[in-house]
Amino acid sequence: MTAVLYSFRRCPYAIRARYVLALVGVKVVLREVVLKSKPEALLRLGGRSSVPQLIDRNGQRYPESLDIIFWALKHCSNDKLKETLWRRQTVGQNKIMAWIHYNDRFFKHWLDRYKYADRYPEQTEMYYRQQGERFLQRLERRLVQSRYLLADDMSLADICLFPFVRQFAAVNQQWFESSRYSNVRSWLSSFVGGVLFQNVMTKWPAWKEGQETVYFPPEKIGS
Template sequence: MMPILYSYRRCPYAMRARMALHYAGIVVEHREISLREKPQSMLKVSPKGTVPVLCLHDRIIDQSIDIIHWALQQNDPYDWMQADPMFARGWMEKNDGPFKKILDQYKYPNRFPELDQREVLHQARVVMLDPLEAVLQNHSYIMGSKTTWVDIAIFPFIRQFSMVNIEQFSALPLPATQAWLTEQLESKLFQAVMVKYPTWTDSIK
């Protein structure tokens, strides 16, 4: 049975899962969902209703980091898993925790009218962007001299942040981060997983 992946093209969580699966050479049945009309088949196997959801013959994996790790356990040709677990955990807690909250505040200012957007940008720099820049000033990638799963897991969120206000992001003193982001954006891997699929519905056979 071919694995089924419920995904949404622009979702950063789904994006990083797709990148890991493609890198590992795992072929899936891609089901592109509509966020407004989520298919019942997805909600049945994962009631939380968020993507990505990977359906295997023996289990359901509905957390993107778990999908990444599962994919790399199947095949990891360039040793993406060779990342210090303690440092990797620290970056993921920072990215998926406080930075994701700040990203939402930055991307959807109308939802947070009480917040000063200059302060939101400042917090983004303090929490994530400046620490990332400091690391990338000394190394080509987050964990050192080579790409690891941590780069792939964080990249979609930095991409999303940069796209909120491209001119503002480009003007920030983050040359190493911007170069790292550009490399990821121009990679064959990223281009491969951003192919557009028609919306899948349960009526499709």
């Protein structure tokens, strides 16, 4: 049986997992989850019920986006692509993980406050944006030097970060478009402007037990 991916279309963690699955061409069964009414099959697994989560053909569970990404790489038959995404040298791997941790622990914190500033009235939206901008400044300094975060070729660092930067940009698109982060803008466009991303963001109806199987990535995919 093909592995099953519980996913939520707009979730940045799920987007990065789907992006890697699509890029390396590993097929899964997709179950689109509505967070407010999670399916019984997901809740029955017990423990955390966040998305994305993947259950492989042996019933082994991968409960975090990074677990799913490394599972996908393990099943990728293109060694060159695999080595580009997850560098062979430890120094490259450490850099990738440092970016991901910085994103997940620091940037995500300020992104949530900037996105929902009305739920965090202790500071202004502008304050939250400025905190998040410290991350954008770091990205910009890096992206002046190379096309992607580690070098001129894309690694997992880029894929794992861009869905969060996309959300940050979307809070006030006009501000972002006229901001001084021109290299961040081009970097983000290189992802969201691609056919691969369109496929990753296909709209799926909420999954219901017994429905026809939906596969991801969709059959016809380009990059």
